[in-house]
Amino acid sequence: MGAKLLYIEDDKEIADFVRGLLKERGYEVIWLASGERAVEEASGCHLALLDVMLPGLDGFTVGQRLKKAEPALPILMITARTSIDDKLQGLQFADDYLTKPFHPEELLARIEVLLRRFRTSGAEPMAVKHLLVYEQENRIVNGDSGEEILLTGKQFHIFHYLLRHAGQIKTKEQIYEAVWNEPYLEGDKTLMVHIRYLREKLERDPAAPEVIETVRGIGYRVRA
Numbered sequence: 001m002g003a004k005l006l007y008i009e010d011d012k013e014i015a016d017f018v019r020g021l022l023k024e025r026g027y028e029v030i031w032l033a034s035g036e037r038a039v040e041e042a043s044g045c046h047l048a049l050l051d052v053m054l055p056g057l058d059g060f061t062v063g064q065r066l067k068k069a070e071p072a073l074p075i076l077m078i079t080a081r082t083s084i085d086d087k088l089q090g091l092q093f094a095d096d097y098l099t100k101p102f103h104p105e106e107l108l109a110r111i112e113v114l115l116r117r118f119r120t121s122g123a124e125p126m127a128v129k130h131l132l133v134y135e136q137e138n139r140i141v142n143g144d145s146g147e148e149i150l151l152t153g154k155q156f157h158i159f160h161y162l163l164r165h166a167g168q169i170k171t172k173e174q175i176y177e178a179v180w181n182e183p184y185l186e187g188d189k190t191l192m193v194h195i196r197y198l199r200e201k202l203e204r205d206p207a208a209p210e211v212i213e214t215v216r217g218i219g220y221r222v223r224a
Contacts, residue, residue: 035056127143
């Protein structure tokens, strides 16, 4: 599977066409018809395609929120609005600006240019046991096999939260509230299930985890 793209477009006919085009090129696509869940879904994505004219929150507001939450995520604005004021407003946070109607090959070319630019500009990876974590690219590579490890948005959020606090023990409550932005309810197994799936993807032996350690009775930690 290629890069993971977040695509926000309220016109279903256009969205279906573009999604088909992107999937043919090997991209994984998360499509949203509005920007309400954009920040939540952006975690783990390599690029965002963002329409300006959206129901509820407009594309400029959504784009600003995305860039604040995920500074390393390249954003390609796609819009029928062609005024210089709109372009200048969009380019305050977006990395490129494509006007409708557009040729499919131009869209694909711009995506590839942005992905190359951001993939080659990142810092050296962080080594965590056998993993290589490219934080600026939202990318994790298995150092043993060289294969990229694909995580869901929530899995990526959990792992990066633990990485940002490497060596520190974090309670279930702290992790849950940081990732889900809502209070943790005692007895909720949601986090435990996500940790299990994370270990299946990240650990050499999920039954004897080295990357995400359980600190019995307290929580979890990553030893960087």
